[in-house]
Structure formats: structure tokens, C-alpha cells
Amino acid sequence: MLLASFCGGTYSIWKLVGQILLIFKIVIPILLIIFGMIDLGKAVVGSKEDDVKKAISHLAFRAVAAVVIFFIPTLVGFIFSIVDDFAAVKDDYNICAACISNPNGTGCHQ
Numbered sequence: 001m002l003l004a005s006f007c008g009g010t011y012s013i014w015k016l017v018g019q020i021l022l023i024f025k026i027v028i029p030i031l032l033i034i035f036g037m038i039d040l041g042k043a044v045v046g047s048k049e050d051d052v053k054k055a056i057s058h059l060a061f062r063a064v065a066a067v068v069i070f071f072i073p074t075l076v077g078f079i080f081s082i083v084d085d086f087a088a089v090k091d092d093y094n095i096c097a098a099c100i101s102n103p104n105g106t107g108c109h110q
Contacts, residue, residue: 007096011108014096018103021073028066035062076100 007014036059043055077097098107 005092007092007099011095011099014099015103015108018100018108021100022103024069028069032059032062032066035059073100 039055039058040052043051077100094107098105102108
């Protein structure tokens with residue numbers, strides 16, 4: 001019985017995780033664009049080929065990091081779908097999934 005009420009009892013934590021992921025989904029692309037423009041702008045103005053290559057490699061690294069951040073919700077959803085196979089926690093799973101995927105929605109409650 002303790003396992004079945006885990007998400008219902010800790011919904012505020014799952015809601016916080018969902019809000020943090022939502023913020024990351026918005027802020028990371030904006031920061032990626034800004035820092036990429038700054039780095040590439042400095043490299044182009046400096047007119048050094050090595051600096052341009054270095055700026056492009058930093059931009060690629062940041063893009064990979066952004067993609068990894070975007071796949072975290074997918075990974076969490078996959079893990080929860082495995083948990084969903086257990087009938088005893090199916091309703092509880094729905095609370096966790098709703099809080100992470102849509103933290104401000106009506107499905108995230110006690």
C-alpha cells in the first residue's frame with residue numbers, strides 16, 4: 001500500500017521536477033543561441049581560423065548537451081511506462097507522469 005501512494009504523496013516533488021524541466025526546455029535553446037552568436041561573432045571579428053574552428057566545436061558541444069537535456073523527459077517517460085505495467089501502481093504512475101510532463105495541469109494533484 002505504501003508503494004501505491006508514492007506519487008500521490010510526493011506529487012509536489014514531481015511537480016517541481018516538471019517545472020525545472022519546463023524551464024530548461026525554454027532557457028537552454030535561448031542560451032545556446034546567445035552564446036553561439038557571441039562565440040562565433042568574436043571568432044569572426046578576430047579573423048583567426050583556429051578561433052572559428054574552436055567556436056564551432058564549442059557550439060556543437062553545447063548543442064549535444066541541449067539535446068541530452070531534451071531527452072531526459074523521454075527517458076523518464078520510458079521508465080515510468082515500464083512501471084505502468086504493474087497494475088498496483090497504474091493510477092499512481094499517472095500522477096507522476098502528469099506532474100513531470102505538465103506540472104501546471106489538472107492531472108498533477110494529491
